[in-house]
Amino acid sequence: MEILTDLFRKMPGGDGMSDQALLITGAVVMATLMFIVMALCAIIFTWMERKVAGFIQNRYGPMRTGRWHGWAQAVADMLKILGKEDIIPAEAHKWLFMTGPILVLLGSLLAWAAIPWAPGFVAADLDLGLFYIFAVSSLVILGLLMSGWASNNKWALYGAARGAAQMISYEIPLALATIPVVMATGSLNTQDIVIAQQGGIWNWNINPVHNPFLFIAFVMYFIASIAETNRGPFDMPETESELVAGYHTEYTGMRFAFFFLSEYANLFLVSLIASMVFLGGWWAPLPFLDGIVPPAITFIIKGVVMVFLNMWIRWTLPRVRVDQLMHLCWKVMIPVSLISVVGAGFWMILFNQV
Amino acid sequence: MEQKDIYELLAEKIGAAALGFTEAGVEPWADVAPDGIAAAALFLRDDARLQFNQLMCLSGLDWDGYDENGKGKSVAILGYNDDGSVESSDRVGEGDLGVAYHLYSHELKHKFTLRVRVPRATPNVPTVSTVWATAGWHEREAWDMLGIHFPGHQDLRRMLLEESWVGHPLRKDYQMPEQWDGVQLKGENLIANPFPVTEPDPVDNSAGDQPAEG
């Protein structure tokens, strides 16, 4: 945020502002920016999901709204959803019902504060950056449980129970998988993690030649991130064919839109984290491109590629059953993640990378 | 094995309850008295020469008005008169009810047909659901549609209609009730018909139903 505060100081009248005021203004601007980006990403990724799904399924996606490949479909959907009636079931616990989606959205949104978009351009330059991200995204689980319970609907409860179990379980391999990177970098600060990967694709953390355990960690992270966002083969909590819509069955209108928004915000978030931690953040694959393409654009492009990968997997694979899902997490992914942590450490000591 | 021979074996087993075997017609069948059906079923399933391990079909029947040439009309569900009243059946409900069993043996690849007739006043046919589990649902449907009671059935309740429905629709003397659950089922046209009913123009169908050439 130093960039912003410097900017404000340079503006007319900026000299007279106290540090406090500057900080608050900067924070507000940053938060608004994040919110706008998140809303945009939800709109763009809704459209992208439908197009990707369409092409995988041998059909076009939206083609009409907005003339060119239906780009305005998501906008139309958002407008439509805003116009829907807000129904709260009579027997539902009103307060929890209303707060649930807010927490879900909050959990996704708060984590964006520590994402480094460009050198120096991060909303909150925390030394605990990565840790903060994982900690704060746990709020989603709380919101999910609240929604499922408050709906007064047994199927929603099923969805919430499954979702909570799944998300809590998969946070472990998710976080464990990033520890080798933290060890390699020596810092939890997200900016440092990206800066350490300077120098083109060879220096990215994913490079198996430098440290194969980091590559294994990347695979673990990717799979755990799919499960963490309740997508793809791990969408048990919201399986349309079993639970109608899982924990958000009873939600209509804008509240449902919150869930929707948060799903795509979460998706983009974990993709950005993957890009940041393993794929070099804002550094371009070839060093000479760093001057040509703005770093934020490179970063976003990497995020979009990971999102595309995520969508590709979702529309190809069938669903994993709940107990198989838990088995996968606890008996397969956590041991492998732990092995990758220990192995990465040994490798680094062995090859003097510390 | 021929159906006639199967009947001979059956008659040996259940004696007087085997009422006869009819061969004329497309498909022969055996008549069995109701009190013999339980023993017959077990025998047919378990005997090594017969091994009828699958009950293909269990049909409830209403023989009211059955004769070779004319039968009274039963009420077709869509039979409404012009004034909106339901076309009513002129059957008074005197005939027997019955059940037909069609059996098949997967091992020995032969078939057999059994029929049971019971009086309308006391339509009790002992259940065969303990012999062939599939009869569980078929008998429930026979009860639902025709009112045939199956003593010994564990769970004899309506299958396709609501529990609160009155009457057994497939009976020949079934009259549509006036209303059910607050919904009027009879009476003048319940929905105003915007298109008056007129006599349609005569159509020349002498060419038969043929699609256009080319």
Place this chain on the structure above:
Amino acid sequence: MATEEHKVTKGWADQDHVGEVKSELLELNMGPQHPATHGVLRLLLHTDGEIVYKVTPVLGYLHRCAEKIAEGVNYKQWVVYSDRFDYLAPMCCNHAYVTAMEKVGGLEVPERAEHIRVAVAELSRIASHLIALATFGLDMGAWTPLLYCFREREEILNLLERISGGRMLYNYMVPGGVRYDIPKDNWVADVLDFITMLENKKLDDYNNLLSYNKIFVERLADVAVLSKEDAFQYGCTGPVLRGSGVQFDCRRDDPYSVYDRFDFDIPVGLGEMGTVGDCWDRYMVRVREIEQSCRIVRQALETLPDGAYQSIELKKIVKAPAGAAYSRTESSKGELGHYIISDGGQTAFRNKVRSPSFCNLQVMEKIGVGLMVSDLVALVGSLDIVLGEIDR
């Protein structure tokens, strides 16, 4: 309905100071409106967490009194109702009814009509199995095979529209033949092209994408195993019975129409991925049956004789002499039979429809116990039921 008290006697209860933990079974409705129940089927579940302790199907939401109507309209008019039973393979239902009616009535059917009937019935069977695969994949979370299968089904629907005028419900067969002859616009060649494409390319597509996918197999292998004895007891037929290893097919073991002239195999469940009779076996039987149906269509159309396509002109009245007969055919879901009692007139005295899905569904009460809710969905999908048939 009262919930049952269910004692959980697991580890906790073994410790004296904790005592027994009492809990109730959760009574859930997989209601008439549900994306996974393949129609308006209501499943009343009693579950303990994810495990189902009791499942009770509640039927009747699609009851349309077809058997009563059979006593009010004449034999020719009732064909249109037979379509509505298994509306995913309506030609098979047509075929079942007209075969039964002709057996009772002693009607002759010309050779050409028989071949056409077999061809369209098998095309309908392929369409129905495609939907079975598609919706089964969908229930398991694979969204893409749905679109792929529907793409092929669309072709079949177009072909059948050309011959009968309807896309989904045809009213095509009549007692004594078929309603229209094959259209003169290259229909046979188009069907053979389609069959070739399906055999050579598409089945591999489905197998690569879905059938051998590890996640799919893990979901279905060893799930809801139906033993041979249970299958016989519950009157299961069709792919459900064949999935349990029994090689029984009405087309071969009780031949009707001209099936005895054609050469085709009867795929059965072999327990390749798990146990014989599990969900995957039933699924795979359907995939392999598509192949066999393609063979039959090809043979039926390549040996199509010339001649009349109906033995009774549509205007004539069709009567059947007094008598009764049960006739069964192999519909895509199993053995579809009609027990028709005639009294000498134009209208049936009694027409009892023996529907395969009705018997297949009953098996759920037995093998649905002890499954998880997700497995229950797999079971319903693998039984491939159609509510139109069950409720009639």
